[in-house]
Amino acid sequence: xxxxxxxxxxxxxxxxxxxxxxxxxxxxxxxxxxxxxxxxxxxxxxxxxxxxxxxxxxxxxxxxxxxxxxxxxxxxxxxxxxxxxxxxxxxxxxxxxxxxxxxxxxxxxxxxxxxxxxxxxxxxxxxxxxxxxxxxxxxxxxxxxxxxxxxxxxxxxxxxxxxxxxxxxxxxxxxxxxxxxxxxxxxxxxxxxxxxxxxxxxxxxxxxxxxxxxxxxxxxxxxxxxxxxxxxxxxxxxxxxxxxxxxxxxxxxxxxxxxxxxxxxxxxxxxxxxxxxxxxxxxxxxxxxxxxxxxxxxxxxxxxxxxxxxxxxxxxxxxxxxxxxxxxxxxxxxxxxxxxxxxxxxxxxxxxxxxxxxxxxxxxxxxxxxxxxxxxxxxxxxxxxxxxxxxxxxxxxxxxxxxxxxxxxxxxxxx
Amino acid sequence: xxxxxxxxxxxxxxxxxxxxxxxxxxxxxxxxxxxxxxxxxxxxxxxxxxxxxxxxxxxxxxxxxxxxxxxxxxxxxxxxxxxxxxxxxxxxxxxxxxxxxxxxxxxxxxxxxxxxxxxxxxxxxxxxxxxxxxxxxxxxxxxxxxxxxxxxxxxxxxxxxxxxxxxxxxxxxxxxxxxxx
Numbered sequence: 001x002x003x004x005x006x007x008x009x010x011x012x013x014x015x016x017x018x019x020x021x022x023x024x025x026x027x028x029x030x031x032x033x034x035x036x037x038x039x040x041x042x043x044x045x046x047x048x049x050x051x052x053x054x055x056x057x058x059x060x061x062x063x064x065x066x067x068x069x070x071x072x073x074x075x076x077x078x079x080x081x082x083x084x085x086x087x088x089x090x091x092x093x094x095x096x097x098x099x100x101x102x103x104x105x106x107x108x109x110x111x112x113x114x115x116x117x118x119x120x121x122x123x124x125x126x127x128x129x130x131x132x133x134x135x136x137x138x139x140x141x142x143x144x145x146x147x148x149x150x151x152x153x154x155x156x157x158x159x160x161x162x163x164x165x166x167x168x169x170x171x172x173x174x175x176x177x178x179x180x181x182x183x184x185x186x187x188x189x190x191x192x193x194x195x196x197x198x199x200x201x202x203x204x205x206x207x208x209x210x211x212x213x214x215x216x217x218x219x220x221x222x223x224x225x226x227x228x229x230x231x232x233x234x235x236x237x238x239x240x241x242x243x244x245x246x247x248x249x250x251x252x253x254x255x256x257x258x259x260x261x262x263x264x265x266x267x268x269x270x271x272x273x274x275x276x277x278x279x280x281x282x283x284x285x286x287x288x289x290x291x292x293x294x295x296x297x298x299x300x301x302x303x304x305x306x307x308x309x310x311x312x313x314x315x316x317x318x319x320x321x322x323x324x325x326x327x328x329x330x331x332x333x334x335x336x337x338x339x340x341x342x343x344x345x346x347x348x349x350x351x352x353x354x355x356x357x358x359x360x361x362x363x364x365x366x367x368x369x370x371x372x373x374x375x376x377x378x379x380x381x382x383x384x385x386x387x388x389x390x391x392x393x394x395x396x397x398x399x400x401x402x403x404x405x406x407x408x409x410x411x412x413x414x415x
Numbered sequence: 416x417x418x419x420x421x422x423x424x425x426x427x428x429x430x431x432x433x434x435x436x437x438x439x440x441x442x443x444x445x446x447x448x449x450x451x452x453x454x455x456x457x458x459x460x461x462x463x464x465x466x467x468x469x470x471x472x473x474x475x476x477x478x479x480x481x482x483x484x485x486x487x488x489x490x491x492x493x494x495x496x497x498x499x500x501x502x503x504x505x506x507x508x509x510x511x512x513x514x515x516x517x518x519x520x521x522x523x524x525x526x527x528x529x530x531x532x533x534x535x536x537x538x539x540x541x542x543x544x545x546x547x548x549x550x551x552x553x554x555x556x557x558x559x560x561x562x563x564x565x566x567x568x569x570x571x572x573x574x575x576x577x578x579x580x581x582x583x584x585x586x587x588x589x590x591x592x593x594x595x596x
Contacts, residue, residue, distance in 0.1 A: 032456035033449050037463040327449040328442070391437045 020057035069247030079150035084252035087143025091259035101307035151244035159240030163231035169340035170221035176348025177215030180355040194275030203274040210383040265317035276306035342395035476555035484577035494550035501542035509535035
C-alpha cells in the first residue's frame with residue numbers, strides 16, 4: 001500500500017515536472033530551429049541569476065494560475081468545468097500501467113526496502129495493460145469533445161469534431177501496429193513485452209519495421225501533434241476545442257496534451273524500442289541479476305541504469321516529436337483521413353498478417369516463440385515491398401475535380 | 416459556366432515524382448533542413464540579438480535611418496538654408512522651420528529655429544532625400560528614448576549637437592556621395 005502510494009507520488013511529481021520542462025524544451029527547440037534563441041531569461045526567482053531559462057516553467061505556471069479565469073456566459077457550465085478535469089485525469093491514469101523503469105532490488109546498501117524487488121510501475125503485473133491504455137486514450141477524446149461542446153462556439157466544436165474523427169480513424173492503425181507486438185511477445189503486459197525484447201535482444205522496431213512505422217504515425221495522430229494537430233490548428237479554428245478556456249483550466253488542457261505526448265513516447269519506446277533494454281548495458285533478463293555474473297554486481301546500479309536508459313530513450317523520442325513538428329506542414333483534413341484509411345490501415349493489416357505468418361512458421365520449424373534474428377530480413381523485405389506497393393497504388397492522390405471531357409450531368413451524378 | 420465551357424483554362428497540378436509518392440525521401444529532405452538549422456543555432460549562430468546585453472551590429476551606418484542631425488559646414492555654421500523642402504516632403508509633418516534673413520553673405524536665409532518631433536517622425540528619410548544642401552541627415556543612432564514628450568521634440572541646438580556627437584563615426588554623406596559641400 002505504502003509502496004504504491006510512494007510510486008504514485010513519484011510518478012505524479014515526475015510527470016508534472018517533466019511536462020513543465022518539456023514545454024520549455026519545446027519552446028527552446030522551436031526557437032533554435034527558427035534560428036532564434038528562445039526563452040532564456042527567467043532564472044532563480046527574486047535574484048538576477050539566469051540559469052538557461054530554467055525558471056520559465058515556474059513563471060508560466062504562476063502566470064496561468066494568477067490570470068483571470070473567465071467563464072463566458074454562453075457555455076454549459078457543468079460540462080465546461082468537467083472537460084479539463086476529464087482530460088487530465090484520463091491522461092494521468094494512463095501511466096498506472098506504464099513502467100518507468102525495470103525494478104529496484106529489495107535490499108539497497110543493506111537497507112531492506114521491501115519483501116520483494118520493487119517493480120517500477122504503479123500497477124505491476126496488469127496483464128491487460130495495453131487494453132487499459134487504449135480505453136483511457138479514448139476517454140481523453142471524450143474530454144476534448146466535452147470541451148468543444150460545452151464551449152458552445154462553432155470553432156471549438158469544429159475542433160472537437162475533427163478531433164473525434166481523427167482519433168477514431170487512427171485508433172485502428174494504432175491497434176494494428178500494436179497487435180503485431182502482442183502476437184510476437186504473447187502478452188498485453190507492458191513489462192512482459194519489454195522482457196521479450198530484452199531477452200532476445202531484438203527490439204520490435206527491428207523485427208517489425210512496418211508495424212513500427214504505422215504505430216509511430218498513429219501515435220503522432222493520437223497525441224494530436226503536428227503534422228496531425230487539426231483539432232487545434234490556430235490558423236483555421238482560433239484555438240480549437242480550448243478557444244473559450246483561460247487560466248488554470250487552459251493549463252490543464254495544455255498539460256494533458258503534453259502528457260499525451262509523453263505517454264505516446266513511452267508506448268513507442270516500450271513497445272518498439274526495447275524499453276529499458278540496451279545491448280551490453282542493462283542485461284537481458286527481466287530480473288535484476290547483476291548482469292547475470294557470478295559476482296552479483298551492484299543490483300541497484302543495474303536497476304538505476306535501466307531507468308536512465310529508458311528515460312534517455314523517451315527524451316530522444318520526444319525531441320524527435322519536436323523536430324518533426326517544425327519539419328512538416330499540417331495535413332489537410334481529407335489527406336489526414338486518406339492517410340489513415342487508405343495507407344496506414346492496409347499497411348497495418350499487412351504487418352499483422354506477416355507477423356502472424358512468421359510467428360507460425362517459426363513455431364512450426366524451430367518451436368520457439370518471440371522475436372528471432374531469422375525473421376528480421378523477411379520482415380524488412382515485407383516492409384519495403386508493402387511501402388513500394390502503397391507508392392505504386394498512390395491512394396493519397398485523388399483527383400476529384402470535374403473533368404472537361406465529362407458532360408455536366410455526368411459530373412452531377414459523380415457528386 | 417459549365418465544366419466543358421471552352422473559355423475555361425484548365426491548369427494541371429504538377430505530378431508527384433517517385434520521391435513524393437514514396438513520401439519518405441521528401442520527409443528525410445525536410446528533416447535535414449530542420450536539423451541543419453537546429454545545429455546552426457546550437458553552435459551559436461542564431462540571428463537573435465539579446466539587445467540590452469549586446470548591441471546590434473548596424474551593417475551600413477550610412478544608409479541606416481535613425482535619429483536626425485543638422486550638419487554644419489566648415490566654419491561651424493548650420494548648413495541649412497531654410498528652403499522648407501524637407502518640411503514639404505515630410506509625410507508625417509514633423510518638421511517645423513522658422514526661417515529668417517541670413518547674417519552671412521553666402522546665402523539669403525537661415526533657420527532661426529529648426530524643430531523635429533521625433534515622436535511623429537516615421538524615419539522614412541524623405542527629408543534627407545529632399546535637402547538640396549545635405550543639411551539634414553539621418554544617423555545610425557537607433558536607441559532613442561526619453562522620459563517625456565517635450566524631451567523628444569528636438570530643436571536646432573539638439574540636432575546640431577547630434578552632428579557633433581556623430582560626425583567622427585559617420586562622416587557627412589554628401590562627401591562620400593559626391594554632393595554639395
